[in-house]
Amino acid sequence: MSTDYQQARAALGIRLRELRLTCPAGRLTGQQLALRLGWQGSKVSKLENGRQTGTPEDLRAWADATEQPGAYTELASRLAGFEFHIRSWRRALANGFRPMHEDLSAEIERTATLWIWEESVIAGLLQTPEYARHVIQRYAQLLGGATDIENAVRSRSQRQEWLYRPGRKLHVLMWEAALRSLICPPSVLAAQLDRLTGMIGMDTVELGIIPFTASMKIVPANGFWILDDRVVVAEDWHAELWLNDADNIALYTRVWKTLQESAVYGAEAHNVINAARRALSPGRAATP
Known part of the structure; x- marks a missing residue:
């Protein structure tokens, strides 16, 4: 990389x-x-x-x-000196998805607590393989240069073993848009939503959903991960940012906590997911 x-x-x-x-x-x-x-x-x-x-x-x-x-x-x-680093998607993908996934996986392996915010896609650690495949394919089509999509899907699935290890905790927030974005066929999204429902109540996962109707104190944009208060990984269209200076980590932590104030959990989160599930129609197709 x-x-x-x-x-x-x-x-x-x-x-x-x-x-x-x-x-x-x-x-x-x-x-x-x-x-x-x-x-x-x-x-x-x-x-x-x-x-x-x-x-x-x-x-x-x-x-x-x-x-x-x-x-x-x-x-x-x-x-x-590692304070601020930019990884260009186009440059990184010249070597395929595998090196990119391995690098993040290595950081996750040494992490005990993860805080994730996603505004328009299901968080990677919660994705089904079929859903992950469609997401990765969309990025490959947009940016070009990567053909090892199946390796990337396997790597993302293997990374989820982290959720089942003692002492790990995932705090994830998602906007309701992530539950409804047809980045994949409706049947794939339906299975993905079913999986989310099953993860509510897991000891290692705290899942919060921000409904469309929630009052927001900050614009729901820019997905990011905070790993153990040690490093932030944030994504934009052109690049992935790796930040490990104290000021930026504090900023992203503040953003996460502000977003959390608008989230619902437990039975209320379950209801939002189920509403998105019911809205799916077999006749609808994914956006080309």
Whole structure:
């Protein structure tokens, strides 16, 4: 994935590898360093190869374990440099959907709590495979360059395993428009709405719906994800934004909480979903 974000993360990984190989007491193998840190060897590999972003605690532990504690200031500065990153859809899709999905999946894997807002599409972590296929196809048609649609569908479905792991929590808000947008055939949307109904009450999912009739304090636009108060992933037509500076995270958290004030939950959310389900007619077709 050729993005500023990934390039910066890869550069940090190269620096981490240098520290491992220049340990004053002698170069360490990845497994030796993992043992010192009490980590799985795969974590060392992911950090060095730019497939995972280390936390400040990870970087401090790395500097200490490689007997170069003074390097932490530099590592922390590199991490702070990740503040704002733009991933162009067209450029990213030149390599297909798979790298894009893998990068987000890696961030989700290390996340305990997710806050999601979607104004016009069902949140990806709640999508059925058929619904996901139509959404991904629409983006592929619009932007071009990606042909691995089935790989992307499988990746998105596999990501949903996160919902069933202990200690995870998804807080998701959707505008009623997301329940009614015919981005897919009515039969596919009907199955998707049935799935949403079944997810109300899950221990790991808090599903809020903002009805069309709700009074709004902010314009319901721009879908985004907040991962553990650590990073925000926001989407626009031209690019995906990755933000991890405190000010932007606080802003998006404020937006999410403002939107939540207009949402309904439980039985009321169930009623909104069922109304959208009843409005579907077998004779209606998806927008071409």
